Amino acid sequence: MSNQDPDWPSENRIWNHSAETLPREEIEALQLERLRAMVERVAKVPFYRDQFEHAEIGPQSIRSLADLRRLPFTTKDDLRRHQPLGFLAVPRKELARIHGSSGTTGIPTFVAYTAQDLRTWSELCARFLVAGGLRPAHTAQVAFGYGLFTGGFGLHYGIERVGAAVIPTAAGNTRRQIDIMRELTPEVLICTPSYALTIADAARELGIDPATLPMRYGHFGGEPWTEDMRREIEDQLGLQAFNNYGLSEVFGPGVAGECPLHEGMHIQEDHFIVECLDPETLEPVAEGEPGELVITNLTREATPLIRYRTRDIARLYREPCACGRTTMRMSRVTGRTDDMLIIRGVNVFPSQIEEALLRVEGTTPHYLIEVDRPGTLDEVRVKVEMRPEIFSDRMDRMQALCEHISREIQTVAGIRAHVDLVEPRSIERFVGKARRVLDKRRLSD
Amino acid sequence: MKLQQLSLFLENRPGQLGAPLEAIAAEGINILTLSLADTAQFGILRLIVREWEQAKQIFEQGGWVVKQTEVVAVDVLDRPGGLASALAVLEAAELNIEYMYAFSLRRDDKAILIFRFEDPDRAIEVLLENGLHVVETEELMRHVG
Ligand SMILES: [Zn+2]
Numbered sequence: 001m002s003n004q005d006p007d008w009p010s011e012n013r014i015w016n017h018s019a020e021t022l023p024r025e026e027i028e029a030l031q032l033e034r035l036r037a038m039v040e041r042v043a044k045v046p047f048y049r050d051q052f053e054h055a056e057i058g059p060q061s062i063r064s065l066a067d068l069r070r071l072p073f074t075t076k077d078d079l080r081r082h083q084p085l086g087f088l089a090v091p092r093k094e095l096a097r098i099h100g101s102s103g104t105t106g107i108p109t110f111v112a113y114t115a116q117d118l119r120t121w122s123e124l125c126a127r128f129l130v131a132g133g134l135r136p137a138h139t140a141q142v143a144f145g146y147g148l149f150t151g152g153f154g155l156h157y158g159i160e161r162v163g164a165a166v167i168p169t170a171a172g173n174t175r176r177q178i179d180i181m182r183e184l185t186p187e188v189l190i191c192t193p194s195y196a197l198t199i200a201d202a203a204r205e206l207g208i209d210p211a212t213l214p215m216r217y218g219h220f221g222g223e224p225w226t227e228d229m230r231r232e233i234e235d236q237l238g239l240q241a242f243n244n245y246g247l248s249e250v251f252g253p254g255v256a257g258e259c260p261l262h263e264g265m266h267i268q269e270d271h272f273i274v275e276c277l278d279p280e281t282l283e284p285v286a287e288g289e290p291g292e293l294v295i296t297n298l299t300r301e302a303t304p305l306i307r308y309r310t311r312d313i314a315r316l317y318r319e320p321c322a323c324g325r326t327t328m329r330m331s332r333v334t335g336r337t338d339d340m341l342i343i344r345g346v347n348v349f350p351s352q353i354e355e356a357l358l359r360v361e362g363t364t365p366h367y368l369i370e371v372d373r374p375g376t377l378d379e380v381r382v383k384v385e386m387r388p389e390i391f392s393d394r395m396d397r398m399q400a401l402c403e404h405i406s407r408e409i410q411t412v413a414g415i416r417a418h419v420d421l422v423e424p425r426s427i428e429r430f431v432g433k434a435r436r437v438l439d440k441r442r443l444s445d
Numbered sequence: 446m447k448l449q450q451l452s453l454f455l456e457n458r459p460g461q462l463g464a465p466l467e468a469i470a471a472e473g474i475n476i477l478t479l480s481l482a483d484t485a486q487f488g489i490l491r492l493i494v495r496e497w498e499q500a501k502q503i504f505e506q507g508g509w510v511v512k513q514t515e516v517v518a519v520d521v522l523d524r525p526g527g528l529a530s531a532l533a534v535l536e537a538a539e540l541n542i543e544y545m546y547a548f549s550l551r552r553d554d555k556a557i558l559i560f561r562f563e564d565p566d567r568a569i570e571v572l573l574e575n576g577l578h579v580v581e582t583e584e585l586m587r588h589v590g
Contacts, residue, residue, distance in 0.1 A: 386454045386487075386510045393452030393489055393514050393561070394543055395482045421487050423456050424508055 015130035015162070016123065019270050020325045027269050027326065028065055034298035035273065036062045039071070042304055045089050047082055048072070068273060068296065073282075073307045079109045079249065087303045090114055095302055100148040101248040108148060111248050112302035118157065120299055121251055124268050125158025128257020131266065131323075132242030133188065133217035136163035140188035141181060141215070143195060144222065145171045150252030151222055155190050158254070164188070171195060174202040178213070185214040193225040193233060193241075200236040211238035219244055221253055224333045243332055250295045250308055256330050264317055264329030271299045274330065275307070276316045279337040280347060290315050290349060292337050293330065311337040313349055339437060341371055343378045343415045350436045353382060353417075356408035362389035363405060368427045369417075372440040380417040382409065385424050446569050446579045447515040449497040450561070453490040454510040457483050462490065468507050469500045477582075477589050478559065480546040491546070493518075493559070495582055516561050517568055518580040520588075523549045523556040531558060531577060538571040540564070550588050557588065 014020050022030070040059040042048040051072040052058065061067060079087065085098075096115040100108030113121065134140060140159045146152035152170060159166045167184060169177050171191065177199060181189075189196065196218060200210035215237060221244040233241045244257035245265050255272055256265035267274050276291040277284055285291035293312045297304040313335040320326050334351040341348045350369055357363045366385040371378060384405065392398055402419040409417045428435070455461045462481065469476070479492040494500050497513065504511040521527035528547065535542060541563040549556040557580060562568040572579055580588070 388510050388512070391452075391454050391510045391512055393450070393491060393512050395484070395489060396543075398487070398489065399484070421454070421456075423454065423461075424510055426456070 013130055013135070014324060015127045019268075020127060020266070020327060022270070022326055024326060030270055031273055031298060032062070032065055034270075035065070035068060035296065038296070038298055038304060038306070041089050041301075042306055045087055047074075047078060047087065048306060065273070068275070068307070071296075071306050073294065073309050074305045075309050076109070076249070076311070084110050085112060085303070087305065088112060089304055090302055099150045099153075099248055099252070101150070109249070111150075114301040117251075117301050120271065121154050121254055122157035122161040124246075124251065124254030124271060125154045126161040127158075127268060128242070128244050128254065128266070129155070129158045129188075129219060130162055131257055131259040131325075132219055132244075133240065133260070134159065134162050134164055134219075135187075138187040139165040139167060139184060140190055141167045141169055141177070141184075141186040143169050143171055143177055143189065143191035143199070150246075150248040154246070154252040154254055155219070159188075159190075174198055175206065178203050178206065178208065181213050181215065182208075187214065187216050189215040189218045189237070189239065191218075191220065192222045193220040193229050194223065196220055196233045196237060196241070197229070200233070210236050213237060215239045218242065219257075221245060224335075226332075245330065245333065247295075247310060247312075249310075250297055250305055251300060255295065259321060259323040259325060261321060261323050263321060264331055266321065266325050266327045266329055267316075269327045272297060274316065274328065276314070276330075278347065279309075279311075279313075279340060280342065287318060288315050290334060290352070293333075309337075313337060313340070313351070341369070341380075341437065341439065343371065343380055346414050348380075348413045348415055352413040353409060354436075356412040357382075357384070357405065359408045359412075360390075360401070360405050362387055366427045366429075367436065368438060369436055370438045370440065378441065380415060381420050382417045383420045383422045383427060385427055386421050387424065446517070446581055447565050448493055448518055448559075448580075448582055448585070450491055450493050450514050450516045450559070451497055451501055451504065452512045452514060453492075453504060455483075455488045455490055457486055457488050461488075465490065465504060465507065465509055468503050469494065472499065472503060474500050474503075477585050478546075478548055478557070480559070482544070493582075493585070495586060514561060515565050516559050517565050517572070518585060519558045519560065519572060520550075520555045520578050520580050521558060523551075523554050527556055528558065531572075534571065534575045534577060535560075535568070538568075540568050540571060553588060555588070557585070 036059045094114050095112045097113040098110055100110050142152055142155055144152040156166055203210040216239050218239045218241045230241050242258045246253035246255040256267040258265050273296040275294040277294050279292040290313050293310045293314055295308050296306050312333045314333050315331040317329045335349040339350050353369055363384050368383045370381040405419045474494050474496050477493045482489045521531050543561040545560045547558045
């Protein structure tokens with residue numbers, strides 16, 4: 001086994017020991033120094049220059065990390081309004097790569113990389129790949145899209161940086177992917193979590209037990225997924241699944257990734273400052289509470305962003321991890337601010353309702369959150385489809401079930417909700433992403 | 446001596462009750478007795494039919510959530526005190542009644558009480574020991590049919 005290689009003595013190998021295990025005060029000193037330099041650099045970008053001038057901010061305004069909060073936010077709309085490449089902080093001739101991120105309008109938002117940015121990106125990906133089992137002797141199959149959208153490329157560079165071999169199959173042609181796995185026996189699979197399950201399904205259709213496929217480690221990202229999905233992927237494919245996080249606006253994959261303890265993703269804090277804010281008040285949430293991730297680039301050259309509002313909801317944890325890395329960790333992304341509901345002044349994410357339902361066995365597959373304001377106060381009804389597992393012929397048991405669900409929602413989301421038990425198949429089904437919220441208040445506004 | 450009862454989950458909306466009943470009627474299944482427990486929002490329809498296995502299959506295929514449970518039927522004289530005397534027996538034996546419903550048979554001057562017990566076997570013993578008459582499916586058919 002390659003992790004018994006003398007150069008790679010420990011299961012818990014850290015790729016960049018000095019960067020990933022810096023004492024807290026040193027991380028913060030480095031962040032402060034880099035933030036100051038970044039403020040100076042982005043002052044060349046018209047969008048930031050105007051805002052800095054208006055607020056009379058300059059590098060000298062950044063005396064401590066707390067001063068980050070004096071800096072303006074950057075939103076996806078800001079990026080769109082300044083396309084193409086309005087956020088460029090280097091001369092165009094210095095670019096080595098241009099990628100695009102998808103936009104709801106159909107026109108991609110372009111992001112650019114200098115040669116140094118591409119090196120940084122490889123480093124970021126190498127770190128989480130190694131944390132998740134990749135070793136120089138390994139072969140990794142990248143079944144991730146390669147193209148205008150980031151994804152495949154960053155991972156590809158990270159694998160090369162570690163010194164392992166890449167099979168760049170890209171996404172699609174699942175049958176061929178499986179043939180290649182069986183021929184070339186990669187130890188590592190890299191793709192989206194849903195594609196991992198597609199591979200398992202396809203293998204079964206071919207009469208192959210997916211657990212007999214050779215991969216021992218999987219790195220999955222690019223879309224939100226759940227712990228249930230992790231268990232399913234691990235059981236079906238017989239590998240250890242690692243989560244990673246990133247978005248092309250601030251680099252691509254590599255912002256954060258899991259270590260073998262799977263207790264959150266380590267944030268590469270020497271390259272990013274990640275804040276967790278209440279999306280309404282824009283004040284920091286208490287540690288461990290869900291909030292919107294707001295990310296500041298510390299090292300990106302081509303298109304660095306200050307306080308980019310990701311609209312991703314997650315939690316941050318500051319206590320050091322037992323793996324030895326000292327960096328802050330983030331939970332998996334549990335929702336999007338676009339989905340956030342404000343119920344009588346309380347921020348509620350559909351993912352919290354789902355979390356509550358998960359605690360009551362048999363209630364999760366089909367549910368719908370309905371919000372209305374019949375008078376002056378918001379009302380929430382959670383519709384849960386009846387299933388044989390939760391049905392009883394006893395009325396007291398059925399009422400107890402409603403109360404149980406309601407109590408869990410109160411605990412997790414902090415709101416009172418009516419629970420409506422509804423008949424099977426009465427909640428509309430959608431192909432792909434389920435629609436979980438019906439906000440009737442918006443309809444009548 | 447136990448009867449098989451089917452329970453269905455229904456939303457409490459006009460017309461919800463008709464569809465499952467029509468579904469079994471279309472297959473020629475007669476309902477021996479039926480009761481509905483409901484809240485403002487949903488209801489539990491409980492029914493006893495002779496061909497309960499067939500009915501259960503029809504309901505499941507129709508997309509209803511259905512549960513089969515064992516209940517006990519007792520007949521008493523349909524006059525004041527008839528029900529009370531049966532309940533007194535059960536109470537004295539400290540038997541847990543989860544729920545019950547009743548209907549009267551004018552023709553026979555009798556009332557049928559349907560009980561859902563926590564422990565139906567023990568309940569039957571107690572009922573018989575106390576001289577009460579436990580009604581079986583065939584007998585119920587004769588009464589109702
Ligand atoms: Zn760790």
